[in-house]
Amino acid sequence: MLWGAGRDHAVGNEAKEPAVKKFINDPADVVAEALAGLAAAHPELRVDVTERYVARASAPRPGKVALVSGGGSGHEPLHGGFVGPGMLDAACPGEVFTSPVPDQILAATKAVDGGAGVVHIVKNYTGDVMNFQLAAELAADEGITVETVLVDDDVAVENSTWTAGRRGTGATLLVEKIAGALAEEGAKLGEVAAVGREVNAASASFAYALTACTTPAAGRPGFDLPDDEIEVGVGIHGEPGRRREKLRPARELVRSAVDALLDAKPLNPGDRTLVLVNGLGATPLLEQYLVFGEVATVLAERGLEISRRLVGNYVTSLDMAGLSITVARLTDEMIRLWDAPVRTPGLRWGV
């Protein structure tokens, strides 16, 4: 009586699915223990396990605009794996799929503020937006100027009037890389934030899931999916997508995804693009490259040039099998900043 509809039936899954095996100790300790491991693996980073942030060991750099991002854990290498020269100054990992808390974001912001202001890169999820907003207010109280860049590239969310709005997904990496490169050159706060917003506006992403993912706390998949069905338009938190469809050949799925991307953010023949094919955690690179090839074919048909490309697991959803496709329209300046040196655990070139 106390519990209404929804208790016993769900898109989700009850105890019938077998438990998923994981390399963990106590589920409650996963984030802290992973941070300790990150610290051991990357002495060039300063990992504060108590305050829960990852910063460059050399931070703060006086006069440099600092970039801070963060979000739930489970998306690795995002965000902690993108801390380093040419990209973020600090990242705040929350609990698995749960945004960080304001105190944590404030601690990271103070740790890397070099006096030139701090850019918060925030994926558009209700919790992330609220916690970063509270943190920015606390930072302002301490005399730190914060500009927020909201990332909302996921075009699977069509109706932003009756939802929390488009989600931040694959384009987060692009924003962090390109804005990070500009900050490294000594640009001012407003300029760094502006290029971040420009990259977000120029980017569109769409994702498919073949399986649910399993959080360490739950131990079982978040939803169950028949053998011949896929979730279409998923985010990166193991939530179900907009709809289910029958599994189709990759070339058809890619064509549908590219249609959705170009419907939402039209491109013109001759436009130069960056294409990111991003694995969600459990999809082999073999399949990711196959999909990249299909994307290249479809974009070539439309007269679009792929100027920069990236394939791999960058913005993940634990052990979800699936992938996202991001297409961004590039300017000369974005290409220059994309090519600039970067040295982080998750992204590294030119150094």
Added chain:
Amino acid sequence: MDTTHLDVALAVAWLRAAAASVTAETDQLTRLDAAIGDGDHGVNLARGFTAVAATLDGGGFTAVGDVFVRAGATLIAKVGGASGPLYGTAFRAVGKALPPGAASADLADLATALHAGLDAVRKLGGAEPGDKTIVDAFRPALDAFEEAVAGGAALPEAAASAARAAGEGARATAPLTARKGRASYLGERSAGHQDPGATSTWLIFQALADVTAP
């Protein structure tokens, strides 16, 4: 027990009862959230309210409003997600709207403070009634509380009335399509599932009814 006032001891007892209830119902909240969100509402709220109970153990409160301000700050610091800021801001607003420094609040003060709490949630989250959120349990609970107080009810009766209304409001979220928060990405697929946030709001009002029950 004084049934016309909420004092420091009763406020602490309420929040401890809420912590016990949220902890006991963690799996159910998680199950509701797994259906239309990401399945962590129970775990996150239990972590937050356990921290609230621990910070209240330190005691030393002389003003009833301070109990709620401390609880709210703790929830903001410990929960994360959307529910941390929303519940945290609500409790802080309740505490700040109670008469400053007063050791206890009468029922009119409490109704005003709960109103401030609801306003804070709506301002931060932007939710309207019917969006399938905390507001869908909080608003009917407040309406019922105010109506009971206006009719001359004492605290136990007003709290029981509020808890009943919150429960009904939570159950009534089941057929709704979510328009805020993570469940909104599901569109019409969110219908048919009771909202976890509205459900935890009901647990919190039920905790007040339980600790004031004669």
